[in-house]
Amino acid sequence: MRQPGAYSKLLSGGVSGKTGPHSLPLARIKKIMKKSSEDVKMISGEAPIVFSKACELFVEELTKRAWLITLQGKRRTMQKDDVASAVITTDIFDFLVNLVVEDRNNSTAAVAANKLG
Amino acid sequence: MSDEIELSLPIANVGRMMKKILPPSAKISREAKERMQQCASEFICFVTGEAAHRYDICWALSSLGFDNYSEAMLRYLQNFRGFERERANQNNKANNSCSDEKDEEISYGDDNTTSTPSFDFGILERGETSTAN
Numbered sequence: 001m002r003q004p005g006a007y008s009k010l011l012s013g014g015v016s017g018k019t020g021p022h023s024l025p026l027a028r029i030k031k032i033m034k035k036s037s038e039d040v041k042m043i044s045g046e047a048p049i050v051f052s053k054a055c056e057l058f059v060e061e062l063t064k065r066a067w068l069i070t071l072q073g074k075r076r077t078m079q080k081d082d083v084a085s086a087v088i089t090t091d092i093f094d095f096l097v098n099l100v101v102e103d104r105n106n107s108t109a110a111v112a113a114n115k116l117g
Numbered sequence: 118m119s120d121e122i123e124l125s126l127p128i129a130n131v132g133r134m135m136k137k138i139l140p141p142s143a144k145i146s147r148e149a150k151e152r153m154q155q156c157a158s159e160f161i162c163f164v165t166g167e168a169a170h171r172y173d174i175c176w177a178l179s180s181l182g183f184d185n186y187s188e189a190m191l192r193y194l195q196n197f198r199g200f201e202r203e204r205a206n207q208n209n210k211a212n213n214s215c216s217d218e219k220d221e222e223i224s225y226g227d228d229n230t231t232s233t234p235s236f237d238f239g240i241l242e243r244g245e246t247s248t249a250n
Contacts, residue, residue, distance in 0.1 A: 024130050029161060032124055036162035039169040046194060050174050051161055053193050055126065057186050058160050059134040059153060066149070067139055078139075080148040087156065092182035095163045096156050 024052040062086055062093065125154045 026048040033043055033051070063078075065086035070078045084100035087093045132150045139145070168177035178187040 023134060024126055028126060032126075032158055032161045033165045035124055036165040037169050040165060046197075047168075047174055049197060050190050050194060051164075054164070054174075054178065054183070054186050054190060055157050055160060056134055057189065058183075059131060059157055060138045062153065062156060063135040063138050067143065070143075076142060077144040077146055078135075078149045079146050080152040083149050083152045083156065093156075095181075096159055099155060099159055100152065 023056055026052060029055070062090075065090060125158050128154050131157060 029048040029051050030043055033047065034040055062083065066078055066082040069082040069085045070076070073082075087096045087100045128150050131154045132145065135145055135150065135153060136143070164174060164177050164181060164183075167181055168174045171177045171180060175187040175190050178184075178190065
């Protein structure tokens with residue numbers, strides 16, 4: 001018998017609860033989708049709904065992984081570099097590497113500049 | 118800058134999602150939330166781009182390695198469709214006093230299996246059906 005996966009447990013509680021069925025504004029999701037690609041001409045009514053749930057799962061997974069890194073550093077406050085490290089160490093988040101590394105390089109450069117100045 | 122903000126998910130929502138999964142004593146820096154916001158927006162763009170080629174978000178999620186998400190999505194969508202159908206039927210009954218039931222076609226594309234509508238969004242195991250209360 002198939003055991004419930006991590007994601008079905010996440011989905012089984014609180015979805016239709018306090019914040020309503022969707023935890024993200026569908027109009028905003030639609031806007032992001034439209035801007036993402038010129039190939040996107042029309043978006044079905046269900047697509048933003050699917051994405052709102054997919055984003056929730058994505059955020060939860062990345063948050064969990066980032067938190068493990070926070071704990072490894074014996075801290076209780078998650079920093080942006082924890083999120084970056086979680087991205088870098090997870091294969092399926094490869095598409096985010098440029099986004100986080102670029103920012104890290106900028107912040108490292110800024111710190112270095114401050115030290116010189 | 119305002120364009121970037123418009124193309125991001127609201128930071129309050131993102132922060133709420135993050136807090137939900139962490140212990141109550143955990144703290145999240147503003148910058149960490151902002152980074153998560155950017156990552157989530159990029160996730161949407163990335164999958165949308167793939168879906169535009171694959172014609173289907175769930176397929177795109179699978180092909181990009183987010184297999185677990187696509188299975189969960191399909192179940193979520195089935196439940197949502199059942200909920201919407203039930204709501205539409207209730208509205209029809211309220212509007213029509215006559216006894217014949219008009220089955221409202223909700224064109225979502227694929228045929229839906231006739232699952233018992235469920236008001237809660239609990240995910241069903243494969244092979245199980247929900248029982249309406």
